[in-house]
Amino acid sequence: xxxxxxxxxxxxxxxxxxxxxxxxxxxxxxxxxxxxxxxxxxxxxxxxxxxxxxxxxxxxxxxxxxxxxxxxxxxxxxxxxxxxxxxxxxxxxxxxxxxxxxxxxxxxxxxxxxxxxxxxxxxxxxxxxxxxxxxxxxxxxxxxxxxxxxxxxxxxxxxxxxxxxxxxxxxxxxxxxxxxxxxxxxxxxxxxxxxxxxxxxxxxxxxxxxxxxxxxxxxxxxxxxxxxxxxxxxxxxxxxxxxxxxxxxxxxxxxxxxxxxxxxxxxxxxxxxxxxxxxxxxxxxxxxxxxxxxxxxxxxxxxxxxxxxxx
Amino acid sequence: xxxxxxxxxxxxxxxxxxxxxxxxxxxxxxxxxxxxxxxxxxxxxxxxxxxxxxxxxxxxxxxxxxxxxxxxxxxxxxxxxxxxxxxxxxxxxxxxxxxxxxxxxxxxxxxxxxxxxxxxxxxxxxxxxxxxxxxxxxxxxxxxxxxxxxxxxxxxxxxxxxxxxxxxxxxxxxxxxxxxxxxxxxxxxxxxxxxxxxxxxxxxxxxxxxxxxxxxxxxxxxxxxxxxxxxxxxxxxxxxxxxxxxxxxxxxxxxxxxxxxxxxxxxxxxxxxxxxxxxxxxxxxxxxxxxxx
Ligand SMILES: Cc1ncc(C[n+]2csc(CCOP(=O)(O)OP(=O)(O)O)c2C)c(N)n1
Numbered sequence: 001x002x003x004x005x006x007x008x009x010x011x012x013x014x015x016x017x018x019x020x021x022x023x024x025x026x027x028x029x030x031x032x033x034x035x036x037x038x039x040x041x042x043x044x045x046x047x048x049x050x051x052x053x054x055x056x057x058x059x060x061x062x063x064x065x066x067x068x069x070x071x072x073x074x075x076x077x078x079x080x081x082x083x084x085x086x087x088x089x090x091x092x093x094x095x096x097x098x099x100x101x102x103x104x105x106x107x108x109x110x111x112x113x114x115x116x117x118x119x120x121x122x123x124x125x126x127x128x129x130x131x132x133x134x135x136x137x138x139x140x141x142x143x144x145x146x147x148x149x150x151x152x153x154x155x156x157x158x159x160x161x162x163x164x165x166x167x168x169x170x171x172x173x174x175x176x177x178x179x180x181x182x183x184x185x186x187x188x189x190x191x192x193x194x195x196x197x198x199x200x201x202x203x204x205x206x207x208x209x210x211x212x213x214x215x216x217x218x219x220x221x222x223x224x225x226x227x228x229x230x231x232x233x234x235x236x237x238x239x240x241x242x243x244x245x246x247x248x249x250x251x252x253x254x255x256x257x258x259x260x261x262x263x264x265x266x267x268x269x270x271x272x273x274x275x276x277x278x279x280x281x282x283x284x285x286x287x288x289x290x291x292x293x294x295x296x297x298x299x300x301x302x303x304x305x306x307x308x309x310x311x
Numbered sequence: 312x313x314x315x316x317x318x319x320x321x322x323x324x325x326x327x328x329x330x331x332x333x334x335x336x337x338x339x340x341x342x343x344x345x346x347x348x349x350x351x352x353x354x355x356x357x358x359x360x361x362x363x364x365x366x367x368x369x370x371x372x373x374x375x376x377x378x379x380x381x382x383x384x385x386x387x388x389x390x391x392x393x394x395x396x397x398x399x400x401x402x403x404x405x406x407x408x409x410x411x412x413x414x415x416x417x418x419x420x421x422x423x424x425x426x427x428x429x430x431x432x433x434x435x436x437x438x439x440x441x442x443x444x445x446x447x448x449x450x451x452x453x454x455x456x457x458x459x460x461x462x463x464x465x466x467x468x469x470x471x472x473x474x475x476x477x478x479x480x481x482x483x484x485x486x487x488x489x490x491x492x493x494x495x496x497x498x499x500x501x502x503x504x505x506x507x508x509x510x511x512x513x514x515x516x517x518x519x520x521x522x523x524x525x526x527x528x529x530x531x532x533x534x535x536x537x538x539x540x541x542x543x544x545x546x547x548x549x550x551x552x553x554x555x556x557x558x559x560x561x562x563x564x565x566x567x568x569x570x571x572x573x574x575x576x577x578x579x580x581x582x583x584x585x586x587x588x589x590x591x592x593x594x595x596x597x598x599x600x601x602x603x604x
Contacts, residue, residue, distance in 0.1 A: 025456075046456060049492075057445045057484035064449020064468075067384070067427070067435055068457065072449075087439055088481070092446050096436035097428045 078104025119284025125254025188217025388443030441479030475507025490529030537562025
């Protein structure tokens with residue numbers, strides 16, 4: 001299926017929603033060109049706000065807008081959305097019981113040429129520690145549109161982890177998505193691969209093919225939302241094979257792999273787990289996305305190798 | 312809903328009424344802290360008159376409908392002065408008086424720092440300094456997006472920050488933002504009581520000319536004695552008439568105003584305060600009233 005630029009889908013969905021719901025507004029922090037929300041600014045200039053390079057105020061203003069009944073979508077690079085404005089998002093938005101969608105763009109190695117300073121490898125861990133926060137990382141343009149619609153319909157806060165660049169469509173238009181419901185992309189008896197986000201779902205699918213060529217049949221889940229998490233699906237498929245590989249474009253501490261380890265332990269599932277992700281002791285680096293994905297062992301051959309090490 | 316707010320300066324009768332409201336807020340706040348035995352008395356006492364002027368003269372709201380959609384909104388960004396706000400909300404009729412003695416007790420609706428989820432009449436949760444002010448700017452923008460009321464009046468957001476709080480970078484991010492977006496429905500106060508936790512603001516982090524800074528950021532700044540109700544009322548009236556920019560009213564205040572043992576002392580920030588201290592305060596107030604006649 002066709003590739004579509006993810007940020008264009010993000011902006012178009014907001015433009016469509018904005019026509020129906022005057023409460024939708026967009027808040028940017030001098031990265032509107034990167035987020036690609038120009039079409040929204042053009043369609044609804046009075047509902048488009050740029051706070052300048054001021055991420056604390058980005059989240060503060062979005063929280064204030066929400067206190068007056070608006071539904072703000074605030075965006076910046078995921079490193080700043082999480083590390084720099086964490087206290088603001090935690091308290092002014094989440095603790096205060098408001099309705100803010102914080103969009104973190106360029107997650108993990110997709111920050112590529114912006115390098116280590118800009119490489120969010122801990123945003124999921126930070127966000128997972130916020131009570132009640134929905135954390136969504138869509139894997140394709142169709143699930144992204146669904147994620148934006150879910151966030152707009154929600155009364156609470158959402159962290160939307162957004163890979164901006166083009167991604168292939170994995171789902172037919174209009175496919176239904178729900179928070180806490182993973183998508184089963186492939187079913188196999190030998191192991192479970194759980195992946196999150198466009199880069200890792202695509203690598204996980206490729207890895208499943210590599211494994212199939214070697215006679216190993218993998219179940220592949222596209223998790224869609226990290227919180228709430230699809231506990232039932234993880235327990236079901238992990239129990240069936242006793243082997244699990246988690247795939248995240250994130251450091252292995254505190255994110256997807258950790259969440260799965262918690263579930264396996266709590267539910268008493270007898271399963272071995274390999275966490276594919278950036279190493280616990282590694283910071284980000286600069287390079288092309290492909291070079292980084294290989295360097296940090298996120299790409300399909302590494303996922304396949306991790307899977308084989310379970311046997 | 313308060314149908315309208317005054318457009319002319321308070322006369323003698325109104326000022327007398329304001330003074331008695333301020334007194335009730337001061338005493339209610341001290342009673343709640345005394346019921347606990349410790350609290351943020353310094354920064355609560357310094358904002359009492361500002362709260363009285365806001366809640367009993369200038370805020371358009373409806374205690375019977377705390378979420379009335381066309382109300383003015385208020386953010387106590389220095390959220391640790393919550394006890395003063397709660398006393399004002401009691402006096403205004405949002406909360407039952409009995410609640411005051413539950414301050415900071417497990418399960419209370421009156422936590423140390425203002426909380427919009429717990430307390431009717433509180434518009435924003437605050438406590439991490441700097442954040443409330445930035446949210447207040449967002450509120451002002453959101454209220455402006457809603458447009459004026461049917462009677463043409465602006466829906467306004469009011470906020471109070473501390474002079475120590477003004478060390479926070481987020482305050483100045485929001486300062487630039489509010490001026491850039493010409494939020495003339497945003498009226499804020501700096502409670503300039505000259506102290507923060509570790510000492511005087513001059514010794515800890517001297518911010519020099521605050522009013523000048525606000526002017527430089529594109530705000531209208533007004534300096535006023537924060538305990539003089541007539542002057543406060545006049546400053547808010549003046550601020551409401553300003554067009555095209557937000558207004559910062561810099562309040563010259565005394566930390567722990569009204570508590571002789573603590574007035575103007577850094578130790579008053581979060582201090583032990585028990586029934587005997589309350590009694591001494593009430594006596595001092597009586598004596599002062601008697602000398603004033
Ligand atoms: C972000 C943040 N840092 C530190 C504190 C702890 N704190 C509470 S009050 C205070 C001093 C505030 O000084 P000021 O704004 O002048 O308050 P006031 O004197 O009016 O009580 C500090 C540092 C806090 N609440 N929030």
